[in-house]
Amino acid sequence: MVKHHLFWPLTVLGALLLFNLVYSPAFFRIELRNGQMYGSLIDILNFGAPLILVAIGMTLVIATKGIDLSVGSVVAISGAIACLLISKGADQNAFGLVMLAVAVALALSVALGIWNGLLVSVFGIQPIIATLILMVAGRGVAQLISGGQIITVNSETYNYIGAGALGSLPFAIYVVLIVLLVASLLTRRTALGMFIESVGGNPTASRLAGIRSRAVMFAVYIFCGLCAGVAGLLLSSNVSSADGNNAGLWYELDAILAVVIGGTSLNGGRFYLMGTVIGALIIQTLTTTIYIIGVRPEITLVVKAFVVLIVCLVQSEAFRKTLVQRFKMRKYPLEQEVKRHA
Amino acid sequence: MKKAGKLGAAIALTGLMLFAAACGGGSNEGTNNKGENKPASGTDKKVTLGFAQVGAESGWRTANTESIKSSAAEAGFDLKFSDAQQKQENQIKAIRSYIQQKVDAIAFSPVVESGWDTVLKEAKDAGIPVFLTDRAVDSKDTSLYVTFIGSDFVEEGRRAGQWLSDKFKDADGDVNIVELQGTTGSAPAIDRKAGFEEIIKGNSKLKVIASQTGDFTRAKGKEVMQSFLKAHKDIDVLYAHNDDMALGAIQAIEAAGLKPGEDIIIISVDGVKDGFIAASEGKINFIVECNPLLGPQLMQAVNDFLAGKEIDKRIVTEEGVFTSEEAKAALPDRKY
Numbered sequence: 001m002v003k004h005h006l007f008w009p010l011t012v013l014g015a016l017l018l019f020n021l022v023y024s025p026a027f028f029r030i031e032l033r034n035g036q037m038y039g040s041l042i043d044i045l046n047f048g049a050p051l052i053l054v055a056i057g058m059t060l061v062i063a064t065k066g067i068d069l070s071v072g073s074v075v076a077i078s079g080a081i082a083c084l085l086i087s088k089g090a091d092q093n094a095f096g097l098v099m100l101a102v103a104v105a106l107a108l109s110v111a112l113g114i115w116n117g118l119l120v121s122v123f124g125i126q127p128i129i130a131t132l133i134l135m136v137a138g139r140g141v142a143q144l145i146s147g148g149q150i151i152t153v154n155s156e157t158y159n160y161i162g163a164g165a166l167g168s169l170p171f172a173i174y175v176v177l178i179v180l181l182v183a184s185l186l187t188r189r190t191a192l193g194m195f196i197e198s199v200g201g202n203p204t205a206s207r208l209a210g211i212r213s214r215a216v217m218f219a220v221y222i223f224c225g226l227c228a229g230v231a232g233l234l235l236s237s238n239v240s241s242a243d244g245n246n247a248g249l250w251y252e253l254d255a256i257l258a259v260v261i262g263g264t265s266l267n268g269g270r271f272y273l274m275g276t277v278i279g280a281l282i283i284q285t286l287t288t289t290i291y292i293i294g295v296r297p298e299i300t301l302v303v304k305a306f307v308v309l310i311v312c313l314v315q316s317e318a319f320r321k322t323l324v325q326r327f328k329m330r331k332y333p334l335e336q337e338v339k340r341h342a
Numbered sequence: 343m344k345k346a347g348k349l350g351a352a353i354a355l356t357g358l359m360l361f362a363a364a365c366g367g368g369s370n371e372g373t374n375n376k377g378e379n380k381p382a383s384g385t386d387k388k389v390t391l392g393f394a395q396v397g398a399e400s401g402w403r404t405a406n407t408e409s410i411k412s413s414a415a416e417a418g419f420d421l422k423f424s425d426a427q428q429k430q431e432n433q434i435k436a437i438r439s440y441i442q443q444k445v446d447a448i449a450f451s452p453v454v455e456s457g458w459d460t461v462l463k464e465a466k467d468a469g470i471p472v473f474l475t476d477r478a479v480d481s482k483d484t485s486l487y488v489t490f491i492g493s494d495f496v497e498e499g500r501r502a503g504q505w506l507s508d509k510f511k512d513a514d515g516d517v518n519i520v521e522l523q524g525t526t527g528s529a530p531a532i533d534r535k536a537g538f539e540e541i542i543k544g545n546s547k548l549k550v551i552a553s554q555t556g557d558f559t560r561a562k563g564k565e566v567m568q569s570f571l572k573a574h575k576d577i578d579v580l581y582a583h584n585d586d587m588a589l590g591a592i593q594a595i596e597a598a599g600l601k602p603g604e605d606i607i608i609i610s611v612d613g614v615k616d617g618f619i620a621a622s623e624g625k626i627n628f629i630v631e632c633n634p635l636l637g638p639q640l641m642q643a644v645n646d647f648l649a650g651k652e653i654d655k656r657i658v659t660e661e662g663v664f665t666s667e668e669a670k671a672a673l674p675d676r677k678y
Binding site: 040300 | 397398400401403404427523526527552553554555557558559560561564565566568569570572573586589590593597598599616
C-alpha cells in the first residue's frame with residue numbers, strides 16, 4: 001500500500017483534514033443554503049477548481065519533460081476577453097452572448113496554446129523559455145484587452161459558470177470532473193498516454209519508434225492552454241469581474257507544485273492525473289486552513305513553505321530511507337552499551 | 343587576463359559616465375538659474391513638467407492620470423508623461439530622461455518606497471525640483487524632494503474607525519469585526535490598519551476577531567471572507583482596506599444567505615465607481631475616500647515653488663467620507 005503512488009499525497013491531505021477536524025469540528029459541517037451546499041469542504045472544491053484544471057493541463061506538459069509558465073497569463077487573458085465581450089453586450093444576461101464570449105475566450109486560449117506548442121515543438125525552443133515569453137507578454141495582453149481596468153459584468157448567466165449550483169453542488173466542480181474524465185479517458189484508455197510518457201522519456205527514440213513526437217508535444221501545450229482558459233472563465237465568473245493585473249497571478253507556480261506533490265516527476269516520462277488533483281486539493285486545503293486558524297498575514301507564506309517542505313520531504317524516498325537508517329543506527333550503539341555494562 | 347580586461351573596461355566606462363554626468367550637471371545649472379528667474383521676468387515660456395506615473399493598474403490610477411493631464415493643460419504646463427508599467431527601473435529611466443531634457447520640474451508616484459536616492463540626487467544636482475505624489479519614498483535626506491502630495495493612509499484608517507466607534511457607541515454586547523488587509527507590507531495596508539486600531543482601542547466593545555490579507559483583489563477578498571464566515575458565526579462588521587476586496591466579500595456574504603450592509607456592516611476605503619454603486623445600493627455602509635484627483639494641488643505646488651514661495655514638505659489631498667445615502671447623492675458626479 002505504501003508503494004502506491006497516491007499513498008503519500010493522500011496521507012498528507014488526510015493529515016491536513018484531520019488537523020482541521022481537531023482544530024474546528026465545524027470544518028466538516030455541510031448544510032444547504034439557498035439550495036446550494038455550504039461549508040468549508042465545498043469551498044475548497046469550488047475555489048480549488050481553477051487550480052485543479054490548470055494543474056491537469058500542466059501534468060501532461062510536464063509528462064513530456066516540458067513546462068508551461070504561461071498558464072497564469074492565459075487565465076488572465078481568457079477572463080478578460082470574456083468579460084469584455086459580455087460588458088459590451090446590450091443584454092448581459094443573454095445566453096447567446098455568454099456562450100459567444102465563452103467560445104471566443106476558449107478559442108483564444110487554444111490559439112495561445114498553439115503558439116506555445118509552435119515555439120516548443122516546431123522551433124525547438126526550450127519549454128521554460130518559450131512559455132516564459134507568453135508569461136510576461138500575456139499579462140500585458142490581458143491589460144491591453146481590459147484597458148488596464150477591472151471589468152465588472154452584471155450577468156447572472158455568466159456568473160453561473162463560477163458561482164452557480166447544479167443539483168446543490170457548485171457548477172465548477174462538474175466542469176473539473178468533465179475535464180478530468182476526458183483527460184483520463186484519452187490518456188489511459190487510448191495509446192495517447194503512453195505516447196506522452198514515451199515522448200517525455202526520449203523524444204528521439206519515440207520518433208524512431210514511429211511516434212510523432214512533435215504532434216504529441218503540440219497537443220499537450222494546446223490542451224494546457226485550453227485548461228488554463230477554462231480556469232480563467234471560472235475565476236472571472238466567480239467574482240463577475242476580470243482583473244488583468246491579478247487574475248491567475250503565480251498560478252503557474254501553484255500548478256507546478258500541485259503536479260510535483262501529486263508524484264509526477266519534472267523529468268517527464270511518467271504522470272499521475274489523480275495525484276495532481278490531490279496535490280491541488282492539498283494546496284487549497286492548506287490555504288483555507290490558514291484562513292480559518294487565523295495565521296497572521298505576515299507569516300502566512302512561511303507557514304505554507306514549511307508545510308510544502310514537509311510534504312516534499314515525506315515524498316522523497318531518499319529522505320525516508322535516511323531517516324529510517326538514522327533511527328536504526330541510534331538504537332544500535334545503545335544496545336551495545338547496555339550489554340557491555342551488564 | 344580576460345577578467346582584468348573586463349575590469350578595465352568597466353573602470354573606463356564608469357569614468358566616462360562620471361565625466362558625462364559632470365558635464366550634464368554643469369550645463370543644467372545654467373538652465374536652472376534661468377528657470378528660477380523665469381516666473382519673475384514674465385511667463386512667456388511654458389513650464390515643462392515631467393511626470394512618471396506608476397502604470398494603469400486600476401480605475402483609481404487612471405483617474406489619477408486623467409486628473410494630472412487635465413490640470414496640467416489647465417495650468418498651461420507642457421506635460422511630459424510616461425507610464426512605468428509598475429516597474430521601478432522604467433520610472434528611473436523616465437526620470438533620467440527628464441533630467442536630460444532639462445524640464446523645469448519632475449513629479450512621480452514611486453512604485454516602491456526604496457532605492458530612489460541615486461536618481462533623486464541626480465535631479466538635485468541638476469537643480470530640478472522633484473514632487474512626490476500619492477506615494478512616499480524612504481530617503482533619509484528629505485532635501486531630495488520638494489514635497490509629498492498624497493493621501494494620509496493612517497488618517498483614512500482613523501476615519502473608518504471613528505465612524506464605527508460612533509455608530510456602536512451604545513452597543514450592548516461585543517461588536518465583532520473582521521478585517522481584510524491590503525497586500526502584506528504595502529504602505530496603505532500597514533497605515534490603514536494602524537489608524538483603524540488606534541481609534542477602536544478607545545471602545546472596548548469593538549473587537550477585531552480576524553484579520554487576513556486579501557491582496558487588494560476581489561477574488562481574494564471573496565475567498566477570505568468565505569472562510570471568515572465559516573470560522574466565525576457572529577461577524578457584525580467588515581473593514582476592508584479597499585473597495586475591491588469589499589466587493590468580493592459582499593458576494594461571499596450574499597452566498598452565505600446574509601444581507602451585506604444590514605446583517606454585516608461594511609466599511610471600505612478608496613471610493614472607486616463600483617464601490618460607490620454598491621454603497622448607493624446600501625451594500626457598503628461607509629466609504630472613506632482616497633482621492634486620486636490631486637492634479638490641481640500638484641500644479642499649484644509646482645507654480646508656487648517656481649515662483650519662489652515656501653511650500654510644506656507634506657501636502658495632504660482633500661478627501662471626503664461617504665455614508666450610503668451620501669454616496670447615492672454623489673454617484674452621478676463621480677469622475678472615477
